Amino acid sequence: xxxxxxxxxxxSQGLFYEPRFxxxxxxxxxxxxxxxxxxxxxxxxxxxxxxxTHLIFLIPFLFTAIYFY
Numbered sequence: 484x485x486x487x488x489x490x491x492x493x494x495s496q497g498l499f500y501e502p503r504f505x506x507x508x509x510x511x512x513x514x515x516x517x518x519x520x521x522x523x524x525x526x527x528x529x530x531x532x533x534x535x536t537h538l539i540f541l542i543p544f545l546f547t548a549i550y551f552y
Contacts, residue, residue: 488528491515491535495522514539 486505490512493500505512514536521531 484532487512487515487532491518491522491528491532495519495528 486507490505491514494515495518499511502511514532517535517539518528518531521534522528526534
């Protein structure tokens with residue numbers, strides 16, 4: 484989680500390092516990228532990343548639920 488916080492902080496500062504910089508074997512950390520607007524709004528990074536993770540999970544579920552309702 485701390486690596487994701489570091490990635491989110493770097494992304495919010497406009498620093499996009501090369502792939503595998505943070506030790507993952509894929510390009511970008513999606514949660515860190517989605518947390519950037521929350522960090523820019525003034526939320527601490529340790530709140531912004533969990534909120535972004537929850538939204539990534541809930542948006543498709545809520546969209547499907549509203550659609551089928």
